[in-house]
Amino acid sequence: MANNSDHPDVIAMPPFILLAFLVAGLALDAVWPAPVLPGTTQYLVGPLLFAAGIGLLAAAMGRFSAAGTNVPTPLPATAIVTDGPYKLTRNPIYLAMALGFVGIAVTVDSLWLVALVAPFMVVIHLGVVKREERYLENKFGDAYRRYRASVRRWI
Numbered sequence: 001m002a003n004n005s006d007h008p009d010v011i012a013m014p015p016f017i018l019l020a021f022l023v024a025g026l027a028l029d030a031v032w033p034a035p036v037l038p039g040t041t042q043y044l045v046g047p048l049l050f051a052a053g054i055g056l057l058a059a060a061m062g063r064f065s066a067a068g069t070n071v072p073t074p075l076p077a078t079a080i081v082t083d084g085p086y087k088l089t090r091n092p093i094y095l096a097m098a099l100g101f102v103g104i105a106v107t108v109d110s111l112w113l114v115a116l117v118a119p120f121m122v123v124i125h126l127g128v129v130k131r132e133e134r135y136l137e138n139k140f141g142d143a144y145r146r147y148r149a150s151v152r153r154w155i
Contacts, residue, residue: 008132011128025116029113035110049102067081073132080144088155089152089154091129091154133148
């Protein structure tokens with residue numbers, strides 16, 4: 001029988017949190033458009049930022065796959081991943097989401113979306129990351145504490 005408590009008990013799955021903030025920002029932008037970028041800047045910079053986010057996400061998820069551990073938060077962690085982008089930040093997946101979010105915001109030239117990036121990260125930090133950290137420390141003990149002491153949470 002599976003252990004139903006072997007997960008970090010986050011407030012919601014991070015992709016759904018991201019989607020909620022994107023929908024809220026796009027809805028605000030539809031009602032009160034707030035373009036700020038000159039000319040074609042949005043079509044040059046936005047896709048580059050989005051692509052960088054996708055690249056970081058792929059690299060981070062690839063390391064999880066190589067380590068044989070789960071990405072979805074409702075599933076148990078089976079290993080601590082410390083290589084690849086995890087050498088630089090303990091949360092490359094959430095940084096990738098933020099980078100992709102900014103890329104979308106710039107591409108659609110939405111000040112509302114840009115303004116929602118910080119609240120999105122606060123929700124991720126408090127509702128997801130802090131809970132994941134408690135879970136990982138309880139599950140992996142000293143191994144996680146050593147990793148946490150040697151790698152920054154963000155950048």
